[in-house]
Every structure is written in C-alpha cells, then in structure tokens.
Amino acid sequence: MAPGNDIAVETTAQPPANWDDSIRQGTCAQLTLYHTVAWARRMRGLLGFEPIFVTTSEGGEPALRLLAFSRWPPGIRGLKNSARYLASALRHARLGSLIWHGEPVIVGDAGERHYQSMSEGLGLEARRRWLHVAAGSWPTKYETVLPESWRTRRWGTIQIDLRPPLEELLAATKSSARKAVRRAEKDQISVRRVMNLDDLRRYYIFAADCAQRYDKRMHGFEDFESMWVDLRPDGWFETFVAEHDGDMIAGLSIWGHGDSIGELGSFQSERSFSEKLFGPDLIKWTAIRWGHEQGLRMLDLSGVNPAPEGKEIGIRQFKEKWGGTYHEYTTIS
Numbered sequence: 001m002a003p004g005n006d007i008a009v010e011t012t013a014q015p016p017a018n019w020d021d022s023i024r025q026g027t028c029a030q031l032t033l034y035h036t037v038a039w040a041r042r043m044r045g046l047l048g049f050e051p052i053f054v055t056t057s058e059g060g061e062p063a064l065r066l067l068a069f070s071r072w073p074p075g076i077r078g079l080k081n082s083a084r085y086l087a088s089a090l091r092h093a094r095l096g097s098l099i100w101h102g103e104p105v106i107v108g109d110a111g112e113r114h115y116q117s118m119s120e121g122l123g124l125e126a127r128r129r130w131l132h133v134a135a136g137s138w139p140t141k142y143e144t145v146l147p148e149s150w151r152t153r154r155w156g157t158i159q160i161d162l163r164p165p166l167e168e169l170l171a172a173t174k175s176s177a178r179k180a181v182r183r184a185e186k187d188q189i190s191v192r193r194v195m196n197l198d199d200l201r202r203y204y205i206f207a208a209d210c211a212q213r214y215d216k217r218m219h220g221f222e223d224f225e226s227m228w229v230d231l232r233p234d235g236w237f238e239t240f241v242a243e244h245d246g247d248m249i250a251g252l253s254i255w256g257h258g259d260s261i262g263e264l265g266s267f268q269s270e271r272s273f274s275e276k277l278f279g280p281d282l283i284k285w286t287a288i289r290w291g292h293e294q295g296l297r298m299l300d301l302s303g304v305n306p307a308p309e310g311k312e313i314g315i316r317q318f319k320e321k322w323g324g325t326y327h328e329y330t331t332i333s
Contacts, residue, residue, distance in 0.1 A: 007058045007113060009121030015040070015053045020234070022065060024258045026105040029327060030137060030157075031300060033235060033257035034102035035067040042230040043069055046222060052098075052125065056110070056118040063108040064118050068100040070131055097134035098126040103329060104138075116145035123147055136332040143330040155331045158301040160324035162291045169288060172323030180281035187244065189279050191286045194239040200224055203241055206248045210267035227255060236261050236296075240286055242279030247271065250279035254287055254299070261291055262300035284322055299324075 015037050023035050033039055040051035049069035056064040072095070104118060115138075126133050133150055146152060162169070170178065194200050204221045211218050231237045235257040242250040249272035253265045272279050291299050304316040306328060320326075 007056060007063075007117040009117050009124075010055045010057065011121065011125050012053045012055075013051070015051075016055065019053060019065070022062060022107040023105055026065065026107040028103050028105045028260075029139060029329065030102040031256055031260055031262045032102070032105050033231070033255060033260075033262075034100070035065060035105050036235065036257050038230045038234055038257075039101075040067055040069075042226045045230070046219065046226045047071075049099075054118065054121065054125070056104075056114045056121065058109070058114065061108050063106070063110040063114045064104045065107050066100055066104040066118065066122075068098055068122065068125075068136070070096055070129055071099055071134075072096040095130040096132070098122065098129070098131040099135040100137070101135075102137050112142055112145060115139070115142040119145050119147065133332060138330040138332065140328055140330045146330070146332070150332050152330050152332055154306050154328055156304050156306045156326055156328045158304060158319045158322070158324040159327050160288060160299040160301070160322060162288065162296050162299055166289065166292055169292060169323065170285075173285075174321040174323075177281065177285070177321040180278045181285045184242075184278035184282035187277065189242055189244045189249070189277060189282055191240055191242050191279075191282050193290075194241060197225065197228060200228060200239060203239055203248070203251060206241075206269070207251055207265065207267045210251075210269060213270060227253070231255055231257075236294075238290070240283045240290075242272075242277075242283050244272075244277055244279065249277055250283055252280070252283045252287060254291070256296075259295075259297035260300065261296055261298070263287065263302050288322065 020037050023032050026032060043049040044051060049071050052068040052070060054066045054068055055062050104115070122133060138146060138152075140154065143152060160169075164172075194203055201221060204224050208218050227237045235255070237253065237255045239251060239253040241248055247269070249269045251265070251267045252263055254261045254263050256262055266280065268280055271277070288299060301319045301322070301324065304319055305312045308316045
C-alpha cells in the first residue's frame with residue numbers, strides 16, 4: 001500500500017481476476033497492450049522479467065492500472081566484476097531495475113492525486129525490492145508528480161485516427177505519400193500479410209539480414225514467435241511484407257490490444273534502398289487500410305524525437321506525411 005489518504009496502491013505478482021477486462025475497457029494515450037496479461041507472459045518467457053501488477057484505487061474502485069517488471073542484470077563474469085557490482089549495488093541499495101512500457105491505463109475516475117499515489121507506490125515498491133526505477137512512460141500532464149530523482153525527458157509520436165472513411169484517410173496524407181503509393185503500384189510492388197509461423201520464420205531471416213546491415217539488435221526468432229503465440233490470440237500481431245520480382249524488399253509488423261495498434265520492426269533491403277523502391281510506403285498505406293477495415297481506432301507510428309537531428313529528421317518527416325496528430329509524453333530513462 002502506498003501513502004495517500006483514501007487512495008490505495010496495491011501490487012501483486014499475479015493479475016486480479018478482472019485485469020484484462022479492465023485494461024480492454026480502459027483508456028490510455030499509448031498502447032494498452034503493454035499492460036495485458038499476454039504482455040506479462042511474453043516478457044517473462046522471452047527476457048525473464050518478473051511482472052508486477054499495480055492498481056491505484058479509491059474507495060475500493062480501481063482508477064489506474066499499470067504492468068511493471070523487475071529486471072535483474074545479465075550474468076556478470078569474473079570475481080572482481082561481481083564484487084564491484086555487488087559493492088555498488090549495496091551502496092545504492094539497488095540490485096536491479098523497475099521498468100514498464102506505456103502510460104498507466106485509466107480504468108476509473110482518475111486525476112492528479114491518483115497519478116501521484118501511483119508514482120509513490122512505484123517508488124516504494126522499487127525500494128522494497130532494491131530496484132532502480134529505470135524506464136517507463138507517463139502523461140506529460142501529470143509529470144510534476146514524479147519524484148525529482150527519476151530522470152525524465154519528453155518524447156513524441158504520430159497517431160493516426162483510423163475511424164474516418166478511407167477516402168478521408170487518404171486525403172489526410174501528404175501528396176508525397178500518395179505519390180509514393182502510386183509509384184509502388186506502378187512498379188508492381190505487392191504487399192501481403194504473413195499468415196503462419198513458417199512464413200514468419202522466413203520473414204525473420206529477411207529481417208535479421210536487414211538488421212545486421214544497419215546494426216540493429218535482434219533477440220532471435222523467439223522474439224517474433226512470442227508475439228505470434230502470446231499476443232495474437234487475444235490481441236493484434238500482424239506482419240506485412242512488400243515484394244518485387246519475387247524478392248522481399250521491405251517489412252513492417254504491427255501489434256496492439258483492444259482498438260489500438262502500433263507499428264514495430266520496420267525493415268528495408270539493400271536493393272530496395274539502392275533502387276529507391278517504394279515498398280515501405282505501400283506497406284504503410286496497407287497497414288492503415290487494414291486497421292480501418294478491422295474497425296480499429298488508432299495506429300501509433302511508434303515514436304519521433306520532439307527535436308530531431310540528423311537521420312531523425314527524415315524519420316519524423318516520413319511518419320508525418322501519413323497524416324495523424326502529434327502526441328507528446330514523458331519518459332523515465
């Protein structure tokens with residue numbers, strides 16, 4: 001329990017019986033996927049993180065919920081290194097990290113007092129477990145309730161409302177996006193959706209090759225398989241592949257829960273890049289159209305720098321040309 005008048009914060013190792021139902025019916029400016037039981041199962045199985053289900057209640061009625069994790073450092077080799085780490089950990093009373101993904105989910109009548117109580121409860125839980133609060137997201141509106149010891153910064157994303165008619169969604173894109181889609185279709189680039197695990201494994205080989213070219217870390221096929229096995233049955237996980245002349249040239253996955261999805265894992269082959277093929281553009285429009293057809297509310301384009309520099313300028317411009325609105329939030333890092 002966290003301090004705070006009639007507001008209580010409860011942390012449990014197992015989810016309350018109605019956890020997923022409340023998350024599905026709740027609201028969050030980011031993806032509620034990150035607070036589901038399926039996400040807990042994925043992160044425990046893939047990375048060994050231990051889930052902590054956090055509920056802020058008032059008068060016995062839940063107001064906010066959040067799924068956090070305790071994370072322990074990877075194996076440290078050598079007696080001296082182990083002793084040095086242990087000495088530092090004991091000095092700072094921190095043996096591991098407390099992390100979460102996405103903003104807390106509003107499941108009831110929540111305001112500033114509830115966010116403050118949740119931040120206090122997370123701090124208490126971290127100290128009790130000898131953990132350092134290392135990563136998470138928070139609504140910018142309530143960032144003032146966060147402890148000063150938590151390092152924070154602003155981050156942003158582009159979110160597309162998928163509910164308008166398809167012709168309005170297309171009209172909301174910039175002319176450069178529409179031109180790129182027409183060019184891809186003229187070049188006879190096609191986009192298909194991965195339909196089974198064997199096909200996903202073939203796609204992973206392509207993605208891993210692309211990732212190695214631009215030094216992007218991959219967790220292995222187990223990462224993709226866990227998304228298919230853990231997230232897809234009660235949520236969303238789909239992968240779109242662009243092909244040209246029988247070759248995979250680009251790919252993009254989306255994941256989500258309830259009425260919101262977000263993109264992840266964008267890949268482009270060396271051939272696609274050098275020949276300036278527009279597979280990534282056709283994939284993006286295909287994902288938007290698919291989400292609209294599923295009756296979903298929002299597609300999150302997964303992060304942009306509020307003050308981009310270098311390559312980040314082009315990334316932001318590419319995402320902004322698909323319409324949508326800019327949303328800024330606070331990250332703990």
